[in-house]
Amino acid sequence: AQSVTQLDSHVSVSEGTPVLLRCNYSSSYSPSLFWYVQHPNKGLQLLLKYTSAATLVKGINGFEAEFKKSETSFHLTKPSAHMSDAAEYFCVVSGRMDSSYKLIFGSGTRLLVRP
Amino acid sequence: GAVVSQHPSWVICKSGTSVKIECRSLDFQATTMFWYRQFPKQSLMLMATSNEGSKATYEQGVEKDKFLINHASLTLSTLTVTSAHPEDSSFYICSARAISSYEQYFGPGTRLTVT
Numbered sequence: 001a002q003s004v005t006q007l008d009s010h011v012s013v014s015e016g017t018p019v020l021l022r023c024n025y026s027s028s029y030s031p032s033l034f035w036y037v038q039h040p041n042k043g044l045q046l047l048l049k050y051t052s053a054a055t056l057v058k059g060i061n062g063f064e065a066e067f068k069k070s071e072t073s074f075h076l077t078k079p080s081a082h083m084s085d086a087a088e089y090f091c092v093v094s095g096r097m098d099s100s101y102k103l104i105f106g107s108g109t110r111l112l113v114r115p
Numbered sequence: 116g117a118v119v120s121q122h123p124s125w126v127i128c129k130s131g132t133s134v135k136i137e138c139r140s141l142d143f144q145a146t147t148m149f150w151y152r153q154f155p156k157q158s159l160m161l162m163a164t165s166n167e168g169s170k171a172t173y174e175q176g177v178e179k180d181k182f183l184i185n186h187a188s189l190t191l192s193t194l195t196v197t198s199a200h201p202e203d204s205s206f207y208i209c210s211a212r213a214i215s216s217y218e219q220y221f222g223p224g225t226r227l228t229v230t
Contacts, residue, residue, distance in 0.1 A: 036221075041206075041224075041226065042223065042224070043208060043221050043222055043223035043224045044159075044208070044210075044221040045221075090158065090159070101217075102149070102161060102164065103149075103161075103210075103219060105158045105159045105160075106158065107157075107158045108157075108158050
């Protein structure tokens with residue numbers, strides 16, 4: 001079975017400092033992994049995805065994530081946080097369940113950016 | 116491209132009434148659409164998967180008679196919450212999987228408040 005664990009429910013950083021949002025996955029085969037961002041009362045926006053190509057994935061708005069099979073991790077990073085990055089972030093794995101592929105969401109990490 | 120719309124964006128209804136939420140893929144065709152529910156400060160939970168022209172598949176614990184799903188065309192799926200109760204108040208998000216790419220795109224969500 002596939003699952004994702006987001007290790008931090010809240011992360012608080014100062015504007016201009018690096019961001020690290022942690023995600024570990026469990027999958028019985030090579031997974032597809034995604035990071036989505038959700039601003040308050042808004043829908044989901046895809047930041048980036050990993051689909052077995054390059055292990056370092058670059059996404060939008062300066063975010064990137066590195067797939068580490070040995071650590072079963074897919075942490076999201078950004079060198080310098082902006083106030084506009086404050087939002088909820090979801091790590092997602094694509095898994096096969098009941099003969100169909102479904103997206104399985106982590107519990108989310110709320111990123112707070114202090115001025 | 117790859118835009119998914121939902122209508123309405125928010126709705127308030129009285130307890131006991133029914134509410135219909137539409138999900139449309141505006142510029143692509145989707146054989147499969149997904150409905151999620153998100154309670155405040157929580158992650159997205161998959162409610163059901165609908166395939167065009169066939170019955171929806173509901174996740175465990177989701178009442179199929181309460182949450183009626185119709186996927187009448189390759190661009191439209193509807194979710195009807197029947198006999199709504201205050202505990203059905205939530206943020207409902209749909210997503211559509213494109214036929215051409217198998218990418219999954221999310222709608223902006225519908226906030227339902229049952230009074």
